[in-house]
Every structure is written in C-alpha cells, then in structure tokens.
Amino acid sequence: MASKHIDRRTMLTRGAAVAGSAAVGTALAADPATAATTPGIGTRTAAGTGATIGPDDPRYDLLTNGINQRFIAQPDHIKMIRSTKDAEDSVRAAYRAGKRISVRSGGHCLADFTCNPEVEIILDFSEMTGVDYDPRFRAFVVESGARLYNVFEELYKGWAVTLPGGVCHSVGVGGHVSGGGYGLLSRAYGLVVDHLYAVEVVVVDTRGKVRTVIATREKDDPNRDLWWAHTGGGGGNFGLATRYWFRSPEATGTVPGDQLVSPPTTMLTSAIDIRWEDLTEAGFTRLMKNFGAWHEANSAPDSVYRHLSSLFNVNTRAHGRLSLYTQIDGDIPGADKLLDDYLKAITAGIGARPTAMTKPSGELAAMPNLIEPTRMHWLKAARMVGAPDPVGANPEARVGLKSAYFKKNFTDHQVAELYRYFSDPDFGSPDTTMVLLSFGGTINSIAEPDTASAQRSSVFKVLFQTIWSEPEQDDYYMAWIRSLYEDVFAETKGVPEIGDVTDGCYINYPDMDMADDRFNRSGIPWHFLFYKDNYARLRKVKSRWDPSDFFRHSMSVKPAR
Known part of the structure; x- marks a missing residue:
C-alpha cells in the first residue's frame, strides 16, 4: 500500500x-x-x-x-x-x-x-x-x-x-x-x-x-x-x-x-536467553556495552536498522536469565544478514553462549523455537510479544518503576552499578527487571518542539521495574528500586539528566519520586526530566483549556500564572 x-x-x-x-x-x-x-x-x-x-x-x-x-x-x-x-x-x-x-x-x-x-x-x-x-x-x-x-x-x-x-x-x-x-x-x-x-x-x-x-x-x-x-x-x-x-x-x-x-508482511524474529550462571562481571559489562554501542551507531532516521527493534529483559540473578527478543522487517533486502550481524554484535565477547528462551520473562512468553531466527506474519508476532502480562497476571501486584532515555552508551559507572544490583545473590525477586527498548530511527526525524514528546535524540530507553504482592513489603522494594536508580545515575545527581548521555524520563512510565524532594535531590524539576523545554508551552495550553485546574493529578501540568 x-x-x-x-x-x-x-x-x-x-x-x-x-x-x-x-x-x-x-x-x-x-x-x-x-x-x-x-x-x-x-x-x-x-x-x-x-x-x-x-x-x-x-x-x-x-x-x-x-x-x-x-x-x-x-x-x-x-x-x-x-x-x-x-x-x-x-x-x-x-x-x-x-x-x-x-x-x-x-x-x-x-x-x-x-x-x-x-x-x-x-x-x-x-x-x-x-x-x-x-x-x-x-x-x-x-x-x-x-x-x-x-x-x-x-x-x-x-x-x-x-x-x-x-x-x-x-x-x-x-x-x-x-x-x-x-x-x-x-x-x-x-x-x-x-x-x-x-x-x-x-x-x-x-x-x-x-x-x-x-x-x-x-x-x-x-x-x-x-x-x-x-x-x-x-x-x-x-x-x-x-x-x-x-x-x-x-x-x-x-x-x-x-x-x-x-505493517511488514512478515517479521523475522529471534528470541535468546543468556544464563546468569554463564556470565562473569566482565561478560555482563561487555553485554551492556555492546547493546548501547550498537544502538548509538545504528539509530539514525535513515539507517537500514530502523526496521529492527529489540526488547531486552535484564532480569535479576533470581530469575536466572537475561532474555533478548528481536524483530526485523522480513520484507527488506538482506533482513537475515542484518539480524545475524546484530545478534553477533550484541553477544560478541561476553563469554556465554545464547540458549533458547524456555521460560517466560516479563512480557515475553517462552519462545524456545525462536533460538533460530524465524519468519512469521506481522500480526502473529504482535500477538506473541506482550501476551504474558506479569502485572495483569498477578491480581495482587504492587509495582515500583522508573525510566530513563539514553542518547549514548552506558557509562562504566552505570554498568558497574547495574551488575552490583542485578547480580546480587541476596536479592531474591525474580520479578525485577531492567527492560532495554530500542529507540531512535524515524522517531528522531521529528524536531523536539513539533510534538509534546520531547525525547527525539535518544537511541534506547530503559524501564526499571520491580513487582511484589504483600503490602508489608512496600518499603523494602521501593527502597531497593530507589537506591538502584540513585546509584546508577550517581554521576548526574541521581537522575537521568538532560545531557550528553541521558535524556530524561518517559511520562507513560510515571515516577512520582521525581516530583518529591525526598527522592529527587538533583535540583532538576520533574517536569524538565519528562517534558524538557516543552513544559512552558504545555502550561500555556493548560491555562487556556483548563484554567481552573479541574483535571489534575500528582504529576499534572500546572496552569501558567
């Protein structure tokens, strides 16, 4: 069409x-x-x-x-x-x-x-x-x-x-x-x-x-x-x-x-696991750096790799595995080689052999047959990914989450902190994940002021999520994810600042801590992290269409005064 x-x-x-x-x-x-x-x-x-x-x-x-x-x-x-x-x-x-x-x-x-x-x-x-x-x-x-x-x-x-x-x-x-x-x-x-x-x-x-x-x-x-x-x-x-x-x-x-x-007629899909037991700290570091470096190099609006996206669940050691799902438009010339080259780049030098995804991982179902890249109809791929909802599947789920956009690769400090938290043998939650999502490509062909979505130069984004069931565990898990976030971004005052490496947060992953001085001690306003320079214009729109602030919540746009 x-x-x-x-x-x-x-x-x-x-x-x-x-x-x-x-x-x-x-x-x-x-x-x-x-x-x-x-x-x-x-x-x-x-x-x-x-x-x-x-x-x-x-x-x-x-x-x-x-x-x-x-x-x-x-x-x-x-x-x-x-x-x-x-x-x-x-x-x-x-x-x-x-x-x-x-x-x-x-x-x-x-x-x-x-x-x-x-x-x-x-x-x-x-x-x-x-x-x-x-x-x-x-x-x-x-x-x-x-x-x-x-x-x-x-x-x-x-x-x-x-x-x-x-x-x-x-x-x-x-x-x-x-x-x-x-x-x-x-x-x-x-x-x-x-x-x-x-x-x-x-x-x-x-x-x-x-x-x-x-x-x-x-x-x-x-x-x-x-x-x-x-x-x-x-x-x-x-x-x-x-x-x-x-x-x-x-x-x-x-x-x-x-x-x-x-959409593409077919998707060429791949699903692999990397077992924690096979990863050393050096291997984990190489894996994270490979992911960041590849996305930094292949996320321009005109890159042929704009047709490829990954969802990478970096689960805790308690889960046992890190799970990488990748899809590429199967209709484009050379799709098989492009996918093969990508998978080689991500796993190069990690010292661990990818295995089949034999157990569910977050929003990824078990996909053992996709250890070998497989073509399927686009709609079948869309149905498959996201079918297991780890929150919806648990009617008692209590969730803590945070986010970050990245314009460049992880820093050495960030990777070291990620390894320290996610490899910790004393942290027993199998439902705690860092989700790495491919970004950029055509998204970055739009100027920041043209839409209210201001992050138009990032190459991947990150969702940190932990899930538990008992109210009495709230303090423990929220303290864990807050500490993780603050330590990972310690070089930028505990938040993903708008800077050379990171580019703030995603409003559809709302993090109320960023609007709370007890947890956001960076001096960077929450609205700048989420909306950047677009917030002033959003306030003017708010003043025109909702001047009494009738529609509001804990992170709502405030009318301009």
Missing part, C-alpha cells in the same frame, strides 16, 4: 506538524449529540450512557484500583462512560457538585493518577472501544477505551494498516496516545502521536462551561494547541480525551488503506 512505501524513504521527515492534504480549515466545536457521524460507532458515541457504580454495588471494589495495588481509591462512585455526551454530562455534574474526578481508559497507569484518596468520582472509559474509518477526516477514529490488542486487530483486518503502538496488549488508547505512544514498530514508523490527526476533548472553561472540542493538526486550526498537547503531554491534564483520529502526515488520496502505515 502507498503508505507502507512512504516510510521506506521519507515517512515523517517533515514532522508530525505537517498538515494533511485534505484540510478541514478550522477546528470543529463538537456537539456530542449530533457530531458523531462515524460509521459503526456513531450511535453509541452520540447517545450511550454508562452505569453509575456506588459502594453497595458488587462491581465497586474491582473498579477502585488499577493494575498497581499500591494505589486504591474510595470514590463516591465510578461512572462508566459510553459516549462523548455521557462524558460531557458527567463532567458537568461533577464540576457543579465540586467533586474531584480522575479518568481511566485501560487502567494501566502505575502511579496514583486515577486511584488515590482524594478522588471522589472515577470516570471510566473502558466501554468506549470503537475503531473505524471516518471519511470526514480521511482518518481512522479510535475511542479512548479501546485496548491496543483490539486496535491492532481491527485496523489490520479491516484495512491492512496499523499504528506503531505498545507491546502490552491490554493498555488503553486514552493514556497511551496522550503520553506519546511507543512500540516495536516505532523505529520504522515513529511514535503513535506522529500519526495523530485530531483529538476530541471534553473541556471546562473559566466560567465552568463544559463543552466538547475537536482539535486537529491543521496549521489554521485555532485550537491546534490542544492537539499538540495530546502528542505527549500525558493523560488527565487538559480535559477528557474521548476519541482520537489517526492519519499519517504524508498520506494522500481517499483510499482508507493509504491513510496509515501498512
């Missing part, structure tokens, strides 16, 4: 700010009762009304928390949202009653943004799951409660297109998109928000008037700043995002299948 070939050479080189060829002229002020004309989801979006679930309802306890059991709410009620009108009516009622609200799409926020003691009403979008094509905008419309798994399935089966979205299938679109949206196809196709054409948002103005606005990326759209804020500004900040429209910036014509990227 045409949009598939766009990416091969020029996709996104003019940035997400480029307007589509069929301009809509100005922003739409959406009447939620009449504006939903999208085929398939129009009736529900226009008139559906969800349940109100109070403390006496058997569903209440289930809905007062998300996937991180450290954070529980006791709201007056949970309001299930089934339509844009339902969302608008619910906000209006809450505002008039002076109630503190929070918002949830998939429930995957690992911070306390949705579930905390101050919340009086949770607005839950998990029943708004529509995916369709909207000819008005020549774009695919996705409701904010849709899960990534369903989005991938419906876009591909319906039109043979996709979005470069995340690995974890059960993540909801609402927060994933507003935080930028990243997945294993992003090196080839950019972030999800690099394809965002429009967003529908329920907002509250200075007089308390509630209305619904559709903001687009068109340069003459007077509400374009609201679209920009949803390209990485994070969820729960500016209003209720009810629907998103996606069209790639360079798409042309009116054929639906030409409006978004088409």
